[in-house]
Amino acid sequence: MSKLTQAVVMLLFGGAILRASFTDLYLRYVKEGLRPFLIGAGLLLVAAAVMTLWYSFRSPSTETDHDHHEPRVGWLLILPVLGLLLVAPPALGSYAASQAGSVTAQSPESDYPPLPEGSPVDVGLVDYASRALYDAGKSMENRDVRLTGFITTAPDGKPMLARMVLSCCAADGRPIKIGLTGRAPIDVPADTWVAVVGAYSPEKGKDPVNNVDVAYLEVKTWEEVPEPKQPYA
Structure with a gap:
């Protein structure tokens, strides 16, 4: 997987965690007391994604040559992340x-x-x-x-x-x-x-x-x- 793909997936996943943490959505997944840990994890993922993007655009030629040989199926990892962003699952019943x-x-x-x-x-x-x-x-x-x-x-x-x-x-x-x-x-x-x-x-x-x-x-x-x-x- 290319660094660009990794960065996009991390950015979306971190954003999904933060979105859930700053609303009541996270209560569908974990206990209430774990909210600070989710926020911390989301911020770390976003920070890692930003640093990866910065490195990727700083060395575009090397990254492009490397991407040419990689399968595009890696982008499918975005689908479950988008599901987390767009779909609110029901609580266990x-x-x-x-x-x-x-x-x-x-x-x-x-x-x-x-x-x-x-x-x-x-x-x-x-x-x-x-x-x-x-x-x-x-x-x-x-x-x-x-x-x-x-x-x-x-x-x-x-x-x-x-x-x-x-x-x-x-x-x-x-x-x-x-x-x-x-x-x-x-x-x-x-x-x-x-x-x-x-x-x-x-x-x-x-x-x-x-x-x-x-x-x-x-x-x-x-x-x-x-x-x-x-x-x-």
Whole structure:
């Protein structure tokens, strides 16, 4: 590949990374805390591209003679970069959740802290699952909670609430799944984002994919909501 081709690819790729980093698009790929590293990587790629272009135009005769013997297929590397610039991929959803086993809720080393004031109180799906499975709901006693996630379908056809959990990036995303009882959102299409309000349910289930315990929520009300800016837990 010629230096000119390398420079163009690096410039476009660096620009795509910076574009994603300065908007919410990067949240479709990595965790929020990795934004500074993406910006740094994008700037380095742009700087390297500029230096390569400068060197290429500074020695045009040598570069032209070298390019004459190189296949033009190298320019096809621009296509995936243009895809990154022009196409915003959807966040991982119900299909990914149905194919992967639920993450294991972690048992704390000490008691769970009380929930914040307010009713209902917003609780993350991982936090709810941990409190429900390892605290038997004691820290949520007589409290209504609100969980936000997308609808996925259990093997028995019943709706479940899910959200993808990232360790680093979307490639390692795994779901946290919550079973729904009571006034669950029946006949709601998969991947629909909803906010469900309810209370702790002692019911438990098993994720058939990896046999992990699944907590349940007794749903009182629910409403459809837009996909959040940060779709991952």
